[in-house]
Amino acid sequence: MFITCEELIDFLADYRSGALAAAQRVRFEEHLAVCPGCVDYLDSYEMTLRLGREAVRPSAEPAEVPPELVRAILAAWRGAAPPL
Amino acid sequence: MDDAPEATAPHRPESALVEALRAGDDDAYVQLVRQYGGPMLAVARRLLRNEADAQDALQDAFLSAFKSIRGFQGQSQLSTWLHRIAVNAALMKQRARTRRPEQPIEELLPAFDGSGHRRNSGASWPEDPTRTAEAGELKKLVADSIDRLPETYRTVLLLRDVEGLDGAEAAASLGVNENTVKIRLHRARQALRELLDPHMQGTRACSSPAKS
Structure with a gap:
């Protein structure tokens, strides 16, 4: 029995993570073999992940704490620090 | 005690830094904030999209880290441990903000x-x-x-x-x-x-x- 595009897209995350049972995986791949639209969807889903990571990836941002914030953090700690 | 974050604090390797923090060495606190604070602030900015909230979250994160440094066992890298603390501080801040209705x-x-x-x-x-x-x-x-x-x-x-x-x-x-x-x-x-x-x-x- 074929699964529908809707069912395929519902289970896409499980398919990608290898969490689908063997029988489900076969049905999933049978659908992909005859449905270029779902192949496109899968490809674009993968691309979405990649574009998302690249758009906000941590290394893309300057990483420095403003000196006044460093001072505020240390002052807050000294004010709150319990005696050793 | 080093009140000026611009001043050069000793740059220790991670294990020595953790030991110094546990011993209450003030320079170690300065080093921790200066060395690890930037990426943590970036995490808070990404999650909160508000500079004042991100800076508050960073302060909360460091106070939490300073308090719990004795419990840091070294199973993960210090940067990973601090990253998780920054994430949690930012999420806490996010929860405290007034929630606007979300688009379904x-x-x-x-x-x-x-x-x-x-x-x-x-x-x-x-x-x-x-x-x-x-x-x-x-x-x-x-x-x-x-x-x-x-x-x-x-x-x-x-x-x-x-x-x-x-x-x-x-x-x-x-x-x-x-x-x-x-x-x-x-x-x-x-x-x-x-x-x-x-x-x-x-x-x-x-x-x-x-x-x-």
């Missing part, structure tokens, strides 16, 4: 007809959109689209796909179960894909059999 995620998910075929399934994407679009424009489009996601879903997407938390870590940070994280993540990715879809090019139709 369903409005951003793909639509299907009665036989399970995707409506508007005509467009296929170029193999590598970064080659066909201006890189800076595409990046901005994607970042803006992520910002259009309802906050609940945007947060899960950032935690899992950007900050690198696994399902269990994200679930613990958010106070939900792993299955909820899994469902929200899939919906967030689907919604982001739908938001990007009109900006991509090409067409191809779905020709799968209808549901029997």
Whole structure:
């Protein structure tokens, strides 16, 4: 029995993570073999992940704490620090 | 005691830094903030999108880290431990903010007809959109689209796909179960894909059999 595009897209995350049972995986791949639209969807889903990571990836941002914030953090700690 | 963060604090390797922190060495606190604070502030900025809230969250994160440094066992890198603390401080700040009503995620998910075929399934994407679009424009489009996601879903997407938390870590940070994280993540990715879809090019139709 074929699964529908809707069912395929519902289970896409499980398919990608290898969490689908063997029988489900076969049905999933049978659908992909005859449905270029779902192949496109899968490809674009993968691309979405990649574009998302690249758009906000941590290394893309300057990483420095403003000196006044460093001072505020240390002052807050000294004010709150319990005696050793 | 070093009151001036611009001053040069001794730069110790990680294990010596942790020992110095446990011993209450003030220079070690300065080094920790200066050496590790930047990436932690960036995490808070990504999650909170508000500079004042991000700075508050960073302060909360360091106070929490300083208090619990004795419990740091070294099973993970210090940077990873601090990253998780920064994530949790930012999420705490996010929860404390006044919540605005969220757009229902369903409005951003793909639509299907009665036989399970995707409506508007005509467009296929170029193999590598970064080659066909201006890189800076595409990046901005994607970042803006992520910002259009309802906050609940945007947060899960950032935690899992950007900050690198696994399902269990994200679930613990958010106070939900792993299955909820899994469902929200899939919906967030689907919604982001739908938001990007009109900006991509090409067409191809779905020709799968209808549901029997």
